[in-house]
Each structure stands twice: as structure tokens, then as C-alpha cells.
Amino acid sequence: MTTYDTEWIMRAVTITGTRRTGHKTLAEYADLFEQYLGPFTPAAHFYIGGAAGIDSLALLWLADQTSAPITIVAPSTMGQQPEEAREAVARSRGRIREIVELAATELQAPAYHARNRWMVDRTSMTIGFPHAVEPSTGTWQTIDYTAEQGKPRLIVPV
Known part of the structure; x- marks a missing residue:
């Protein structure tokens, strides 16, 4: 792989992950993000979905620890996202380059899958943080869609 290839791959990254994050400490997530992000x-x-769990934790870590540009993508509006996610976005607002609201009319699985595809379609790779015991989730749907697009993915079970 050439330097150009590495720079192309690293230009835009989708982050996806479980909403179930209570089984690890904030310090453990910070260590994972330091190692893998x-x-x-x-x-x-x-590019991060504006949800609770890994989305919010990754956003806060990136905003506090890096100068990397961040885009938040919500399936509908940020006002319809969980309180944890809205608070993370508010806290990080000065570091967020863009908030994209996809205006879904119903917040059901198809809206979240559309959001995930939207992010993958605009990025060159995906880093996924699936919960180790959840075999079929939106995180895995995103990872699988990334693979279908022929794009690299890094899977970090949590």
C-alpha cells in the first residue's frame, strides 16, 4: 500500500457501535478509542450516527482528544435523538463540522439502516464497535454493508 492509498483510506471514516455500553467503564472506552480511532x-x-452508546462516547472522545473533523448524522432530527446523544452533541458543538438530519418520517429500523448506508456511502472505511453478544444489530448491518461496498472495516468487539 502506498502513502497515497493510506491517505485515501483515512480521509473519511464511519463509526458505528452498540448502544449497550454499560458493561465497560469510560476509561476502558477511552483506551479502546485511543487504540483504534x-x-x-x-x-x-x-462520520458518527447521532445516537446513544458508542456514537456519543466516540463523539465526546474525538471532540476532547483530537482535532479531527466530525459529522453527526441523525436519521430524522437531532431533537428526536436520545437525551444522551443530544447532550453529547451540545457539549461538542464547537468541534462538530456538520450535523446532517435525514428527515425520516418514522424512527424505525429502516430509518437507522438508511442513515448507516448514507454514512458508509460517503466514507472510505468503517470502524465498528459491536457488543460481543449481539449477533444481529444495526452495527453489524453497517459493517456488512461496508463489506458489500468493497470497503475496509475494522471490527472492535466491546
Whole structure:
């Protein structure tokens, strides 16, 4: 792989992950993000779904620890996102480059899958943080869609 290839891969990264994050401490998530997001931060623009769990934790870590550009993508509006997610976005607002609201009329699985596809379609790779015991989730749908698009993915079970 050439330097150009590495720079292309690192230009835009989708982050996806479980909403169930209570089984690890904030320090453990910070360590995971340092290990698996940190190497991409010098050159990457991160796309994160505006949800609770990994989305909010990754947003807060990126906003506090890096200067990487961040785009938040909500399936409908941010006002319809969970309180945890709205608070993370409010806290990080000065670091967020863009908030995209996809205006879904119903917040059901198809809206979240559409949001995930939207992010993957605009990025060059996906980093997924699935809950180790959840075999079929939106996180895995996003990882699988990334694979179908022929794009690299890094899977970090939590």
C-alpha cells in the first residue's frame, strides 16, 4: 500500500457501535478509542450516527482528544435523538463540522439502516464497535454493508 492509498483510506471514516455500553467503564472506552480511532485522527474526517452508546462516547472522545473533523448524522432530527446523544452533541458543538438530519418520517429500523448506508456511502472505511453478544444489530448491518461496498472495516468487539 502506498502513502497515497493510506491517505485515501483515512480521509473519511464511519463509526458505528452498540448502544449497550454499560458493561465497560469510560476509561476502558477511552483506551479502546485511543487504540483504534487514534491512529486515524491525524488525517480522518469521522462520520458518527447521532445516537446513544458508542456514537456519543466516540463523539465526546474525538471532540476532547483530537482535532479531527466530525459529522453527526441523525436519521430524522437531532431533537428526536436520545437525551444522551443530544447532550453529547451540545457539549461538542464547537468541534462538530456538520450535523446532517435525514428527515425520516418514522424512527424505525429502516430509518437507522438508511442513515448507516448514507454514512458508509460517503466514507472510505468503517470502524465498528459491536457488543460481543449481539449477533444481529444495526452495527453489524453497517459493517456488512461496508463489506458489500468493497470497503475496509475494522471490527472492535466491546
